[in-house]
Amino acid sequence: MISALNRTEALIRELAPLDRRIADAMRAVPRHLFVPPVALASLDGEDARVIDREADPEDWWDAVYADIPVITQLDDGATDIRTASGNSTSSCSAPGIVARFLELLDPEPGTRVLEIGTGTGWTAALLCHLAGETNVTSVEVDPVVAEQAAKNLSEAGFQPHLIVGDGAQGCPARGPFDRVHVTCGIRTVPYTWIEQARPGAVLVAPYSPRFKTDFQLRLVVTPSGVAHGRFPDLASYMMMRSQRSVPGRQPGETENKHHLTTRIDPRTITCAPAGADLAIGAITGLTAHDSDEPDEDGECHRIWVSDPRDPDAWAVAIWRPDSDEYQVFQVGDRPVWEEVTDAYFRWVGWGEPDYDRFGMTVSPEGQCVWLDRPEHPVPGLSFTGDSSAQ
Structure with a gap:
C-alpha cells in the first residue's frame, strides 16, 4: 500500500502551485488522521458513495488523499452516513479549496486566528502548524462534531482552543483576532467578527448567496471598524446552520x-x-x-x-x-x-x-x-x- 507520506506528496504536486508554508503544513498534518473510518466521497465524478476503511482500505485511502471533500455527517447527524442519502451537513473539505483559503488568509507564526466551523479539525490543525496552537480558536456549533474534532486534534498532537457554540457570535474573550477563517457558507457576514478583529485583520469566507454560484470572499478590517474586500474566486461550502434557507x-x-x-x-x-x-x-x-x-x-x-x-x-x-x-x-x-x-x-x-x-x-x-x-x-x-x- 502507498504510504501516507507519498500520498501527501502526490496531492501537493496535484495542487501546485502551492504556497510553501501551506505545503509544509499539509506534510505536518496528514489528512487521514481527520477522516472517519466510514464516510462518503465522490471519486471520478460519480455520485457520493460510502468509503469504508475496514471493508476496502485502498478505496478509502484513495478518497482521503484525492482533491475532493469527504462527507462526514448527514442531516445534522440524524441520518446514518452508510445510507448515503440525505443533506450533507459536515465534511472534511477538499484540500485544494482549503489551501486556497489559507493562502488568502496568509497566517504567520504568532497570528491570532478565529476559525468558524471546526468540522473534522483538519483545517484547525493546519492553522495550528501555521500560526501556533496557542493562537488558534475554533468554534463548532454541533456538539457531536466538536467532540470528535477534539479527539482528532489531540491524537494528532494539536491543542487549539476549542469552543462549542454558535460561530456567528465569535469569541470576544480570545480577541482581538488577526485573522478570521470561516469554513461554512454565509449569506451575511456577522458584524461580531469584524468587531473582534484588530485593524488590518483579514477575514476569508465562502460567500454563499446561493443564486447558483458561490464565491470566495476576502475582507480587510479598517481602523474605523469597516471591512472592505473582493471575491477572488469561486467556492461552495455547506451553509452555516443559522443562515440556512427556510424550507x-x-x-x-x-x-x-x-x-x-x-x-x-x-x-x-x-x-x-x-x-x-x-x-x-x-x-x-x-x-x-x-x-x-x-x-x-x-x-x-x-x-x-x-x-x-x-x-x-x-x-x-x-x-x-x-x-x-x-x-x-x-x-x-x-x-x-x-x-x-x-x-x-x-x-x-x-x-x-x-x-x-x-x-x-x-x-x-x-x-x-x-x-x-x-x-x-x-x-x-x-x-x-x-x-x-x-
Missing part, C-alpha cells in the same frame, strides 16, 4: 399560486456567468437552482427562484422546445421571477461585469455589494443607503 412549501400546500408566462428564455438566467449571479443575488436576495430532468410532458429545463427567508415566495420558470412564451408557476404575491429578470438586465446595462469587479463592505449598518469600488453600491436588499451603481 419551501410544495405547490399543493398553498392556495396563493399563479400561472404566468414570460418571453424571456429561462436558460438566459440559468446560463448567465458568475458575475450576473453575484449581481442578481445582491439585488434581489433570492436563491436559485435548476434542473434538466424531463417531466411527463417531455423535454424541459426548469429554474426555481425563491426567498430563503420566506417559504411562500418562490417561482419556477420552465423552458420547452419551440415555445414563443414560457410558463412561470409562482407561489405567493412577490413577483420573484420578474425581480430576477429585471436584475439580470440591469447587470447587462452595466456592461456585463464579471465577479472580480465586485466587492463587499461590512459595517455596523450591515453589508453591501459594490461594483468596482465601494462608492458604487449595487442597489439591493443588502444595502440600506443611496443605491445607484454607476
Whole structure:
C-alpha cells in the first residue's frame, strides 16, 4: 500500500502551485488522521458513495488523499452516513479549496486566528502548524462534531482552543483576532467578527448567496471598524446552520399560486456567468437552482427562484422546445421571477461585469455589494443607503 507520506506528496504536486508554508503544513498534518473510518466521497465524478476503511482500505485511502471533500455527517447527524442519502451537513473539505483559503488568509507564526466551523479539525490543525496552537480558536456549533474534532486534534498532537457554540457570535474573550477563517457558507457576514478583529485583520469566507454560484470572499478590517474586500474566486461550502434557507412549501400546500408566462428564455438566467449571479443575488436576495430532468410532458429545463427567508415566495420558470412564451408557476404575491429578470438586465446595462469587479463592505449598518469600488453600491436588499451603481 502507498504510504501516507507519498500520498501527501502526490496531492501537493496535484495542487501546485502551492504556497510553501501551506505545503509544509499539509506534510505536518496528514489528512487521514481527520477522516472517519466510514464516510462518503465522490471519486471520478460519480455520485457520493460510502468509503469504508475496514471493508476496502485502498478505496478509502484513495478518497482521503484525492482533491475532493469527504462527507462526514448527514442531516445534522440524524441520518446514518452508510445510507448515503440525505443533506450533507459536515465534511472534511477538499484540500485544494482549503489551501486556497489559507493562502488568502496568509497566517504567520504568532497570528491570532478565529476559525468558524471546526468540522473534522483538519483545517484547525493546519492553522495550528501555521500560526501556533496557542493562537488558534475554533468554534463548532454541533456538539457531536466538536467532540470528535477534539479527539482528532489531540491524537494528532494539536491543542487549539476549542469552543462549542454558535460561530456567528465569535469569541470576544480570545480577541482581538488577526485573522478570521470561516469554513461554512454565509449569506451575511456577522458584524461580531469584524468587531473582534484588530485593524488590518483579514477575514476569508465562502460567500454563499446561493443564486447558483458561490464565491470566495476576502475582507480587510479598517481602523474605523469597516471591512472592505473582493471575491477572488469561486467556492461552495455547506451553509452555516443559522443562515440556512427556510424550507419551501410544495405547490399543493398553498392556495396563493399563479400561472404566468414570460418571453424571456429561462436558460438566459440559468446560463448567465458568475458575475450576473453575484449581481442578481445582491439585488434581489433570492436563491436559485435548476434542473434538466424531463417531466411527463417531455423535454424541459426548469429554474426555481425563491426567498430563503420566506417559504411562500418562490417561482419556477420552465423552458420547452419551440415555445414563443414560457410558463412561470409562482407561489405567493412577490413577483420573484420578474425581480430576477429585471436584475439580470440591469447587470447587462452595466456592461456585463464579471465577479472580480465586485466587492463587499461590512459595517455596523450591515453589508453591501459594490461594483468596482465601494462608492458604487449595487442597489439591493443588502444595502440600506443611496443605491445607484454607476
